[in-house]
Amino acid sequence: MKKGRTPGKYSKPVKEGGKVRPKKHLGQHFLKDENIARKIADTLSLEGYDQVLEIGPGMGVLTKYLLEKPVDVYAMDLDSDSIAYLNGPFTSQYLPGRKEGFTVLEADFLKYDIHALFGDQPFAITGNYPYNISSQIVFKALELRDQVPEFTGMFQKEVAQRICEKEGSKTYGILSVLTQAFYEAEYLFTVPPGVFNPPPKVDSGVLRLRRRENYKLPCNEQRFFQVVKMAFQQRRKTLRNSLKSLGVPDNLKEDAIFGRRPEQLSVSAFIELVRMLETEQ
Incomplete structure (x- = not known):
């Protein structure tokens, strides 16, 4: 943890309905269940890194539990309303008087130059990922595998299962093979639609990817x-x-x-x- 922030407890819930309205064109479904948010934050082992990038923080329900960890948190979102909320009411409520160890970025992870943010330093990725670009997020993370020892978070259930699937299954495919070549993939738990605003039409699934100890392939x-x-x-x-x-x-x-x-x-x-x-x- 580079900026010296002492982890605190930020257990107050973000008020439902708040100041950010979920936007359909961004694939936003804001998690509102505090217990699940804490469980997702706890999927991180915090081994081999002291920086975490959260993609799609929305109203910060997961963010505040990440801020309890002894890591620097970078929250990246395309939604300017979310950025304004996180820099304003959220920071005032959960980080009064200081922002050390917490950086909010209005940016597209798929296009952003991550090296400009982290250099060559390791960092973990987590989040409640927009379903419409979740596979692309995984492929981008694979490109960054030298710097990403751990990747966790929430996907559409079928996508999370596909990533973790083994050979012999009809859902086993490109995403399964390329991810598992470099990471140990573990499907952790299922999340029902009712804990989101608005509720998606499908179940969600939380997974954890831990980079293999010897992740360099013995081939091109x-x-x-x-x-x-x-x-x-x-x-x-x-x-x-x-x-x-x-x-x-x-x-x-x-x-x-x-x-x-x-x-x-x-x-x-x-x-x-x-x-x-x-x-x-």
Whole structure:
């Protein structure tokens, strides 16, 4: 924790209805359950970092529990109303007279230059993510994997389950393989629609991703991303057909792995597949 803020207790609830109205075009569903907010904050292990980036803080129901932790908190939102609320009434209520260790940013995480904020320092990511861009947020976090030892938060339940799914399932796909190649993925608990304002039409799910101790792949990582995406873009086809455009040598196509479909391959099998392709090309 760099700015020397002493963690305090900020247990007063944000008043329901407050000063920020959820905006449909931003995919906002504000969490209003204090217990769930605290549970999400507690998904962070605080191991290997002292900075946390919260994406989509809204009215700060999760933020204030993050502020109880011995970390610097950066709250990033596209909604100017949320930014004004967090810099004004929220700060006055939960951080009276000081803002050390708490930074509010009006920015788009998908476009923002994170290195301008954290340099090369490690940081964790958490939040109640907008459902319409949650997969994109995960892909961006994967690009930042050298700096992100932990990633937690709330997604649409089906997306959270897909990220954590294992091979052999119909929902196992690109997001599952690429995430689990670098992180241990754990689905933690389900959240019902009624604890949000407005309630979404689906259940939500909270997950935790902890970066693997040895997260550098024993193959070309750029090639790994290419092969995984190409394989699942035609997931009903065998790898022999879906990877045809890679110019796989005929002798290699005879290997049994090319007779399988992508959802049948574990992460380690995909890594081995990429290594086979590298050897032959």
